Amino acid sequence: MVAHLVRLRFLILWNGLRRSTWQFVASILGALYGLGLLLLVVVGLVGLSFVPIDLARTLIVIGGSATVLGWVLLPLVATGIDQTVEPSRLGIFPIPLNTLLVALTVSGVLGIAGIVTSIAALATALAWWQYPLAALAAIVCAAIGVLTCVVGSRAVIALSTRIGTGRRFREAKTLIILVPLILLGPLIVGLTEAIERLDDFLPDLALILGFTPVGAIWAVPADIAAGNLGRAGIEFLIAIATLAVLFALWRPALRHALENPTASAPTKAGKDSLGAFARFPATPTGAVAARTLIYWMRDPRYAQSLITVPLIPVLLFFYSSTTDSPALLNATGPIVALLLALSIYADISYDNTAFALHLQTGVRGTADRLGRVIALAIFAVPLTVALTVGTVWFSNTWSALAGLLGISFGLLLSGFAVSSVISGRFALAVPLPGESPFKSRPGGNMTLMLTSFATWGILTLLVLPETILAVIGFITGDAIWGWASLLVGLALGAGLLVVGVRWGGAILDRRGPDLLAQLQAQK
Amino acid sequence: MVDAHRPALEIQGLTKRFGEKVAVNELQLVVPTGSFYGLVGPNGAGKTTTLSMATGLMRPDSGEIRIHGVNVWESLVEAKRLVGVLSDGVRLFDRLTGAQLVTYAGLLSGMTRDVVAERTADLLALLDLDTAGGTLVVDYSAGMTKKIALACALVHAPSLLVLDEPFESVDPVSSANIRDILDGFVRSGGTVIVSSHAMDLVQRMCDHVAIIAQGRVLAAGTTEEVRAGSTLEDRFVDLVGGRRHGEGPAWLRTSSDSAS
Known part of the structure; x- marks a missing residue:
């Protein structure tokens, strides 16, 4: 035996x-x-x-x-x-x-x-x-x-x-x-x-x-x-x-x-309340946003990205004080923006076959894409702005604020765009619903890693204009460069976001069933 | 809005391959409007694949599918408005509560908030889920999960309901309640297609039936025609084959005392 x-x-x-x-x-x-x-x-x-x-x-x-x-x-x-x-x-x-x-x-x-x-x-x-x-x-x-x-x-x-x-x-x-x-x-x-x-x-x-x-x-x-x-x-x-x-x-x-084999007690989630569904507009886009926001709070795979956010300033504060370079702390805003914006690049893969509901109801691809971005933006934008302003206040480098905001907004908006396209196109090997957020899927690490590298690479290219402007501003100390960076970051980012949501939506409309078939193969 | 003279579902020459394996092979099927249609077949016969393609969830290799005359793969959104789907083996957004999930399905279909709220409450009551409306779906039992998925399929008031294994792991009382709902749905002019392994149930419940094996329809028509005087189960076994005769190996009989 x-x-x-x-x-x-x-x-x-x-x-x-x-x-x-x-x-x-x-x-x-x-x-x-x-x-x-x-x-x-x-x-x-x-x-x-x-x-x-x-x-x-x-x-x-x-x-x-x-x-x-x-x-x-x-x-x-x-x-x-x-x-x-x-x-x-x-x-x-x-x-x-x-x-x-x-x-x-x-x-x-x-x-x-x-x-x-x-x-x-x-x-x-x-x-x-x-x-x-x-x-x-x-x-x-x-x-x-x-x-x-x-x-x-x-x-x-x-x-x-x-x-x-x-x-x-x-x-x-x-x-x-x-x-x-x-x-x-x-x-x-x-x-x-x-x-x-x-x-x-x-x-x-x-x-x-x-x-x-x-x-x-x-x-x-x-x-x-x-x-x-x-x-x-x-x-x-x-x-x-x-x-x-x-x-x-x-x-x-x-x-x-x-x-006593394991069994879990059911959880009541408030008195039959509809939660976020009652507060968002009653449209497909609003419904997707409400659903995604609920998932940000209830699904540990999403919560994992949220938990890292408050730790970033702590880490950077530590390193900036040990290396004696207070400006390092200012990177908090852009880094948090980057992490948050790319946190939804595997969104549909996280849904797994539950995504079939979106196909069954015939919701339009752009509504799906936009809803997910809105849910994220609701807390990502204020959080990024608050952290950027907060760190600048702490390190007393107000002259860098405009440039930093330019990079942060650029990363956020362009990141939303990239995520919208990637998550609508690729079924990635992420942990399944209910699995531990740290579980890696057999054989999936390679593709997942390649996709993340590609995503980061593309995003780096897309935010190059505002980043260059901001860096020139940091070096010369001339305020005009920082404001230019903020302007470019907002305008270019917004433009890219529109393109990303439309493109990702079109891909989803065209390839929805194929994506579902790939997700089904994963479960 | 729906032409009663056109079939609710019309499938012609439907084929789907997975690599070498032909899952659905030149399948033909006509489901008349207002019928309660049973789809039976052994495991791996292609029932789920056929239903997935018919409801726009899986792209066919070839063939044509029409729902009330609407070509499914040419006008996907229009076709989907007409169908309510309960898929077997598909996850749900199970971190939502039951009420939230049905609301979500309704809002995605483009309905207004008031209509969604009213129908969600009706459906939860109808399916004995009103006390579980605030519980996360992930904590539901298998039968409750089936019922909430059925509620999602019904919420936008489709004219054709496609249900893959709707009675699996549902308790007898809920199962009877679901049958009443479906009967009422058919009486009011709707069409229901169910796939099931439970022959008795299909024979009692459905007025039409098709037997599918190896991706093809072996027999189709009214239940009376298909079972041809015999029971549906016997006809099924005759057509599909593979029935074994005998009592199994000797050691499996408890009277045998070779307890090694």
């Missing part, structure tokens, strides 16, 4: 690869990259055998702790990493609970992440080759450490299905992870500064981690090598106890997950 489930796992992996040549190629590249990294880790560990024991201990304990933490925390934010052996899918088979526990553990160890972790963990023995006893202990500890990773991550998966299975919870979870990811740069810089200030911060950290569940097992060989057998013993006990506790937590949680 255990062998069965493990084989099932590899079979699913292999069949997934066979589905698309591009995905296969990408996987091989990914595997080579991973192997390269792994090789570096192994070489690094061998290198550690030539440095003082204390330094080797510090690095191995911190690295090991980070690995355990990664295993345990990742499943919390990224759902469906390993669906092959998801308890809910195995619930229908008559498999005894204990067999399932063993099978899930083994298949976890033999997964790609499991194999990589195992090799790296075993390689820690190489760091201690000058101390045979410690090296031997490292092999045993590696096994326990890998088990801790796998069991810990499984336990967290099983436990988390208990805490929140609702749609809302799932969606909120995927979005929350974005914030630290975007702020990663400042966080790392901040952390390194903190570490530099505290010279002996890392050894202290390693010492503390050695007595915690995540780091204990990795500290054992080091302490054996250093001759601290007593401390090694305590650390080993902590590690064993950790593994036992994790198992004890996992077993009932898995049983619970098997007996």
Whole structure:
């Protein structure tokens, strides 16, 4: 039975690869990259055998702790990493609970992440080759450490299905992870500064981690090598106890997950109110705008673009203060304009086959295009203007305002135009409705990337006139250039928008059914 | 506004290929105005493909389709005004509430706000969805989702209703209610085309029926003609073939005690 489930796992992996040549190629590249990294880790560990024991201990304990933490925390934010052996899918088979526990553990160890972790963990023995006893202990500890990773991550998966299975919870979870990811740069810089200030911060950290569940097992060989057998013993006990506790937590949680398949409670969206539909004009264009605006609030795939907006000024403020160039902050307006304007370039792909309703009702292509742009413009325009004026006020560079507004409006309006054409023409491989916004579709990354590059390239060309005018203004300090840029940005952008909406609408009228067929092939 | 002497739907020489596979092969079908027309066929027979092409959702390779005399692929918008569609296997804008979704469909069809509001309320009540009008469609059950999709198909008062698998996963009470609505629709001069696997249902409900297999019509006419004294199910199995006789392998019988 255990062998069965493990084989099932590899079979699913292999069949997934066979589905698309591009995905296969990408996987091989990914595997080579991973192997390269792994090789570096192994070489690094061998290198550690030539440095003082204390330094080797510090690095191995911190690295090991980070690995355990990664295993345990990742499943919390990224759902469906390993669906092959998801308890809910195995619930229908008559498999005894204990067999399932063993099978899930083994298949976890033999997964790609499991194999990589195992090799790296075993390689820690190489760091201690000058101390045979410690090296031997490292092999045993590696096994326990890998088990801790796998069991810990499984336990967290099983436990988390208990805490929140609702749609809302799932969606909120995927979005929350974005914030630290975007702020990663400042966080790392901040952390390194903190570490530099505290010279002996890392050894202290390693010492503390050695007595915690995540780091204990990795500290054992080091302490054996250093001759601290007593401390090694305590650390080993902590590690064993950790593994036992994790198992004890996992077993009932898995049983619970098997007996209570996930189900989500329905959400009431206000008292039968029509929301935005009541406030927009009762025309097809107004209806599309109302629908799109509701989706901006309710669909995490849209909300994802919104969440990044407030983080842009934070990021730029950080970089402008560390590099001591206040003008960097002024880029906020144009960058937000760019992101927002291009956020709808896969709009119909986001609709997926729900777009059939637009075809069935015979709504005109221009109405469809215009409605989507209006919904976005309602908050994108005020937001962009507010951020541009706000940053100029903050950096006290009022002379740049007109030029910055010129670029921002140019990007917004021309971006709407480009998005209207692209989303009416191409079915892009985006996450399906209801899927995590971060899920990438098999084989679709290549086309998606090419399309985004093309989109950005075209948009860059289209906003060249107002950008050049504004830049001349920034350099010469002559106000007239800035005003010229604003004028050109507004006029050229508006002209392009009309062309984009008409063109995109015409494409949609002509190719609607073909687009639907492409979307249908994706689902 | 609709000429009762012209067929509600007229399909001639309709063909659609997906790569090597011929999904619909020179299909001919005439659906008289005012009929309750059943379309039956095995899985993969081309029913959904045919209906998608007939309603302007999929471009045919060749052939001509007319709805009340309007050539569908030459006057798409005009044809679409005449048809209400419930597609099988198509998503809905499910982040809207039920009431919002029906309103959306109505507004897209170009109706005024008051008419849309009135009809939405009527349809939700008619389909026992009035308590669920404020719930997001994504949280609906399969049967409720079918019903809200039906409401979207009905809201612009079409003269031809094309329903792909309308009774799938709908509970018996709602199913009976939907049948009443459709009967009323036909009595008032409208035309209904349903595709279904449920032979009993089609035999009881439809006055006309066509049996489709491998992209062609094997038999078509009034239900009495097609079933020719037998039941529709038996006629279907005769025409389509593929029925297996026997009781299945021995180990599947619970009386057998070879419990290995």
